[in-house]
Amino acid sequence: MQEIADEQIQRHLDIIYRTDSGRILATLIRLLGDFDRAEDAMHDAFAVALERWPRDGVPENPRAWLVSTGRFKAVDGLRRRARFDAAQEKIAEQLESRADATADGTDESVGDDRLRLIFTCCHPALAQDARVALTLREICGLTTEEIARAFLTPAPTLAQRIVRAKGKIRDERIPYQIPSEEELPGRLGPVLQVIYLVFNEGYHASSGDSLLRTDLSDEAIRLGRLLLELLPEPEVTGLLALMLLQGSRRAARTTADGELVLLEHQDRTLWDHGQIAEGVALVERALSSRRFGSHTLQAAIAAVHAEAPDAASTDWAQIVALYTELARITPSPVVELNRAVAVAMRDGPEPGIRLIDKLLVEGGLDTYPLAHAARADLYRRLGNKEEARTSYERALALTDMPPQRRFLEKRLRELEEK
Structure with a gap:
């Protein structure tokens, strides 16, 4: 151990808390068998470290020290309370024996x-x-x-x-x-x-x-990385790939004043291409396992979009095929809606409209604003202002989200201007 100043200790403990508190808490929950008891023990351990480390120096393994100190403080607290409640002594003995048998740093x-x-x-x-x-x-x-x-x-x-x-x-x-x-x-x-x-x-x-x-x-991406590190299953790989690929477009999804920008109009130079490369590599790994599921298929769809240099170059045939497989393994009206939009991009608006109209009647999507927005957009592409307006207004009536409402209102204004 080495002696260091109080201020340096505080900074050091702050770093340990940010990087290792999750690990420390998880181990204390195992040792103490209770969330609240473990949280109190961890905070007690950090408080003791702030008091002792300036005097005694930083231990060689700070995380193990904090776990051990937290466990000791929890057991000691139970023993002190045992003067008023004998059951606390029994719990303390159980925790001590369990900790001795399972503690492993x-x-x-x-x-x-x-x-x-x-x-x-x-x-x-x-x-x-x-x-x-x-x-x-x-x-x-x-x-x-x-x-x-x-x-x-x-x-x-x-x-x-x-x-x-x-x-x-x-x-x-x-x-x-x-x-x-x-x-x-x-x-x-x-x-x-x-x-x-x-x-x-x-x-x-x-x-x-x-x-x-x-x-x-x-936070979700960080959690996905942690889970993949601890459990390298193909579908965990696929989920992380999906989040990275979707997250790579974040900087281009809104304007400077927070307005929504659709995928086809995004500035692809703003996409995080390092994140795309990582995501594509992960989805290829997941697909090669032949044990993938819905998250991997969604990641594969995101990868097709990510690898297209511009919207016009998107391989819509491949996207339709991937949505077809996704609908097979996880049937969902929303998946079918996405497939309908992909079909429209591949074959033209009319086939997509027919599929969406069927989903509105049979798929339970009549109260789903994005279904009406998609239908409106296809009619807009056909030049049918009346049908487009009706569907945009229906979508607008079904959403309370300010960014979506502003986008739909802008589309309606554009129809009037043409």
């Missing part, structure tokens, strides 16, 4: 701890909104206020959601473990779903004045 065990935590936060027994909130809080390290602000939810409501999720994990004894090989395919889906939902909320904000929330999409 290796990188491999820490990786397993983080993977355990991801699967626990995304357990199918929890409601979807609880999975998202708990994942952002416990794995990504966002504060309750940050998550509430991102999803435009009152902070007390969000806090209660997290409390209920932790209570359910405790009361129903949801195991803090990585699923078995047999269980993994069924359990991986909800994890990928949560990560992509977080990404989409950042990339296509469902509410508020801004189209983009870069903090959320960046």
Whole structure:
């Protein structure tokens, strides 16, 4: 150990907190068996470090020191409370014996701890909104206020959601473990779903004045990288590829004043071509495994767009084929809508309109604003102002998002000007 100044210690601890608090918390949850107890223990450990390290020096393995100190503080606190509640002593003994039997400071065990935590936060027994909130809080390290602000939810409501999720994990004894090989395919889906939902909320904000929330999409990509590092499955690879490829267009998706720019009109020089190269390499790896799913197919579609030097060069035949396969493995009216638009780009507006009209009647998309916006755009391309206007107005009536409303209103004005 070496003696260093208080100010340097504070900076050093700040760095450790930013880079390693997720790992430390995951291990403490394993050792202490409780989210809240582990969070308190971690914060106690950092407080002790701030007091002792200026005097004693920084330990050789700061993360292991913080885990050990946090565990000791938690057990010691239970023992002190045992004077008033004998049950606390029993819990302390159980935690001490469990910690002695399982404590392991290796990188491999820490990786397993983080993977355990991801699967626990995304357990199918929890409601979807609880999975998202708990994942952002416990794995990504966002504060309750940050998550509430991102999803435009009152902070007390969000806090209660997290409390209920932790209570359910405790009361129903949801195991803090990585699923078995047999269980993994069924359990991986909800994890990928949560990560992509977080990404989409950042990339296509469902509410508020801004189209983009870069903090959320960046957190999802970071989480995707972590999951791929810990669990290199093909569909995890495909999900990360999808997020990177979609995220690469972020700088071109809005104007300087925040207005929506459609893919065909984006300035492709603003795309992040390093991110595209990484995404394309990942999707090729996932496809070569022959064990891919819907996220990989969506990434392959994004890769076709990303590799086209301009909108006119897009290989729409390949995109139609990929959407056809995607609709086969994950049937969805929205996937069929995207396929209809691709068909229109390949074969002309009329075939696309016929497919969209069928989806509006049979696919349950009559209240989906993007379906009407797509139909309007195809009629606009045909020069049929009346049908285009009717569909734009229907789309406008169905959306509350300010950026989408401004875009649709602009389209309606353009129809009048022609």
